[in-house]
Amino acid sequence: MDLGLKGRKAIVCASSRGLGKACALALAEAGCDLVINGRDEKILAATAEELRRATGVTITPVLADVSTPDGQKQLLAACPEPDILVNNNGGPPHRDFRQLDRQAILDGVTQNMITPIELIKAVIDGMVSRRFGRIVNITSTSVYKPIAGLDLSSGARAGLTSFLAGIARTVVRENVTINNILPGSFxxxxxxxxxxxxxxxxxxxxxxxxxxxxxxxxxxxxGTPDEFGNACAFLCSSHAGYITGQNLIIDGGAYRSAF
Structure with a gap:
């Protein structure tokens, strides 16, 4: 299927490895020029070269921590008018909630709630004015199915989900969508x-x-990373303009619910 994305510009956060990399690859294969991001210079450079060789599109690596104002500034300088934003970031480590102090809680909320909101604020009006925008947030099935020890990650991502649920309905008329992908075990x-x-x-x-x-x-x-990346690319495609405010669980059926 032609996803209608050739020549589009995308920012994919935390994309030097793992599921972020899988999303970047799928978008590159669809013809998007990409800004990719990571904190390990060697791994980021290798991923950029791999994507260039595999797809032939323009790949711009940005070595930065996306949770910092400077990191976000670098991403947006590399791609001031993205058509696509894939929000992804590492989460807080597994830890009993009794061990969390105030700073640890604030850091976790910054990573998994505040950072994607800040990036969305920076790009959404441009998407609206151009009448095309796709925003995909990689969250977790723990939003629906809490995992002991990952309470901070689950809470921050659930907060992001609720924060954006109403916003998604305010921009879809302009062909700008906001959706979340909730991965299980990949x-x-x-x-x-x-x-x-x-x-x-x-x-x-x-x-x-x-x-x-x-x-x-x-x-x-x-699950395989390719399965995840291709699902992300479809949500970013020209065919997905009628899908917004949704939480797509990709977990092989592990979350057991009829609704």
Whole structure:
């Protein structure tokens, strides 16, 4: 399917690896020129070169922490008039809520709620004036299904979801959409690291820990980054102008609900 995105400009945050990289690749394959972002210079440069070779589009890497004002300034300087914004950022580490002090809570909310709102504020009016805009926020299934120890991440992302729900309805008339993707278990470095940690804690082999986790997913497997990236690209496409304010769960059926 032609997604109608050739020549569009996109900013994809935290996109040097993992699901952010998968979104960047899918958008590049659709013909978008990209600004990608990461905090590890070597990994970011390698990803930029990989995407250029694979797709031939213009890739501009921005080495920055997207949660900082300076990092956001750099992203917007590299792409002042994006047609697409994919918000993505790391979350607070797994921690019992009793261990969270005030600063840790503020940092988590900044990462997963304030930062995407700030970027949306910076780009949305331009999208409205050009009558095309696609904003996709990568959140988590923990918004719907709380995970003990990730309470701060879940709360901040849920706050972002509610904050944007009404805003999404105010701009869709101008062909600007805002949607969220809620990933479950995807085969990324982050998941594999979590499996190794869980295996060590349980005293089992990593492959046994992985098998146990997959057995709990109705699909019987982990998702692939390509599956996630392609879903993101569709929400950004010219065909998705009637989809807004939605939370797309991609988790192989792990979240069990009829609605």
């Amino acid at each position: 085969d990324t470095d982050r998941l594999r690291n979590g499996i190794r940690f869980g295996a060590e804690k349980a005293g089992v082999a990593p492959e046994d820990e992985a098998a146990q986790r997959m057995a709990e997913i109705p699909a019987g497997r982990f």
